[in-house]
Amino acid sequence: GRREKAGMSMGGNMARRLTTTSYTLLAQLSLRPWSTYELAGQRVRYFRYVWPRAESAIYREIKHLAADGLVCGRREHTGQRGRTVYTITDEGLAALREWLGTPVSPFAVEFEGMIRLFAAASGTNAQLGESLEQVRDDADEMLTFAGQVKLEYLEGRGAIQDQLYIRAHAIDFFVSLLNTVRDWSERTLSEVAEWDNRPIAERNERAMAILSEVAVQAALTSTAQTPVAPTSQTSRRR
Structure with missing residues (x-):
C-alpha cells in the first residue's frame, strides 16, 4: 500500500504511529460528530479522490483512534437500531493541530x-x-x-x-x-x-x-544528463 506520513499517538501503554488516514478522520470529526457509516459516506463523496482507501480502513482506523483516546464514541438508538457516533477529543484536536503544522507531502496522482x-x-x-x-x-x-x-x-x-x-x-x-x-x-x-x-x-x-x-518551459540549456526528479518527490519530509 501507499506509504502514509505518520505522527505519534499515546494510546494505552505504548505509542502508535498516526497516518494520514488517521488525520483525515480527525479532520472530519473536528467539524462535527459522525457515525462510522457517515464517515464512510464522506470518504465516498470527497476524500477517496485525493486519499483512496478501502471502506474497511475507515472502520478499522476509527476504532484505533478511540483506543488512543483521540476520539470518543457514544451509542445512539433510533427505534431498535443502534449506532455509535464519534466526537473528537481535546487530545485528538491537539494531535490534528500539531499535524497541520508539519510539511505537507508532495502532490501525487493514482491514475x-x-x-x-x-x-x-x-x-x-x-x-x-x-x-x-x-x-x-x-x-x-x-x-x-x-x-x-x-x-x-x-x-x-x-x-x-x-x-x-x-x-x-x-x-x-x-x-x-x-x-x-x-x-x-x-x-x-x-x-x-x-x-x-x-x-x-x-x-x-x-x-x-x-x-x-x-x-x-523547456530547460534553457541542453545537457547529456538524464533529468533527476526533485528531492521533494523522492523523499519523505518527516
Missing part, C-alpha cells in the same frame, strides 16, 4: 489510465482507445456530480455550509483537475484513432509536434 498508456505498446490500439473512453466517461460523470455539489452549496444546503470559504477552493481544484483529465483523454483519443494508419516513425514525428506545444 490507472496513465499506466495503461505507458503499457500501450504491449496491447492494441483498440484496447487503449477503450481505456481512454472510460477515463473520459468517468470524468464526465464526476463533473456532473461536481455540478450537483456546487449547486448544493450555492443553495445553502451543503453538509458543512459554514465552511464554504474552504469547500469552494476544494471544488475548484476537483473541477479543474477533472476538466484537465477529460480534455487530455479527448486529445489523446483523437491521436490514437490515427495510429493504425501511421507507421511508428510518423507517430513519433507527430509526437514531437505535440511535445513542442506542451505548456511547460
Whole structure:
C-alpha cells in the first residue's frame, strides 16, 4: 500500500504511529460528530479522490483512534437500531493541530489510465482507445456530480455550509483537475484513432509536434544528463 506520513499517538501503554488516514478522520470529526457509516459516506463523496482507501480502513482506523483516546464514541438508538457516533477529543484536536503544522507531502496522482498508456505498446490500439473512453466517461460523470455539489452549496444546503470559504477552493481544484483529465483523454483519443494508419516513425514525428506545444518551459540549456526528479518527490519530509 501507499506509504502514509505518520505522527505519534499515546494510546494505552505504548505509542502508535498516526497516518494520514488517521488525520483525515480527525479532520472530519473536528467539524462535527459522525457515525462510522457517515464517515464512510464522506470518504465516498470527497476524500477517496485525493486519499483512496478501502471502506474497511475507515472502520478499522476509527476504532484505533478511540483506543488512543483521540476520539470518543457514544451509542445512539433510533427505534431498535443502534449506532455509535464519534466526537473528537481535546487530545485528538491537539494531535490534528500539531499535524497541520508539519510539511505537507508532495502532490501525487493514482491514475490507472496513465499506466495503461505507458503499457500501450504491449496491447492494441483498440484496447487503449477503450481505456481512454472510460477515463473520459468517468470524468464526465464526476463533473456532473461536481455540478450537483456546487449547486448544493450555492443553495445553502451543503453538509458543512459554514465552511464554504474552504469547500469552494476544494471544488475548484476537483473541477479543474477533472476538466484537465477529460480534455487530455479527448486529445489523446483523437491521436490514437490515427495510429493504425501511421507507421511508428510518423507517430513519433507527430509526437514531437505535440511535445513542442506542451505548456511547460523547456530547460534553457541542453545537457547529456538524464533529468533527476526533485528531492521533494523522492523523499519523505518527516
